[in-house]
Amino acid sequence: MGKTVKKQRPVNLDLTTIRFPVTAIASILHRMSGVITFIAVGILLWLLGLSLSSPEGFMQAAAIMESFIVKFIIWGILTALAYHIAGGIRHVLMDFGILGETLEAGTRSAQISFIITVVLSILAGVLVW
Ligand code: HEM
Secondary structure (H helix, E strand, C coil), X not given: CHHHHHHHCCCCCCHHHCCCCHHHHHHHHHHHHHHHHHHXXXXXXXXXXXXXXXXXXXXXHHHHCCCHHHHHHXXXXXXXXXXXXXXXXXHHHHXXXXXXXXXXXXXHHHHHHHHHHHHHHHHHHHHHC
């Protein structure tokens, strides 16, 4: 009975043809950057604790920061934080109605938050390296 109905349903199994709107990408990145920031709080507090524990602890923390992979992780954390703040401020501005509640305003502000993040990410790279 239901079989014929099922057959007529449009199916798209080719996932590569699906394009997400920029606002959807902005949204999922904001959640991901929030989770990364949450995990980063633990890592950064541990590193701060180590650096403040003793002069030896400080030297240990400095030595940890010498490694490329650690620098890369810290850069990633700062980039995620930059996006979370840029996207977060966008959210607050939208909530106050400052940005306008249209698709155009949402798309535009998402693009601007990406550009701000790229600039801050480059600055974070300069800071770390
Ligand atoms: C330790 C710092 C922070 C952590 C760990 C954190 C983490 C998170 C997480 C996990 C979410 C939930 C995301 C979701 O449900 O999709 C979130 C949402 C949010 N965060 Fe943060 N956040 C931090 C700092 C900030 C800062 C500095 C801002 C500045 C504007 C901000 C603005 C927001 C906003 C506006 C939302 C709600 C977004 C929405 O309605 O979808 N957050 N945050």
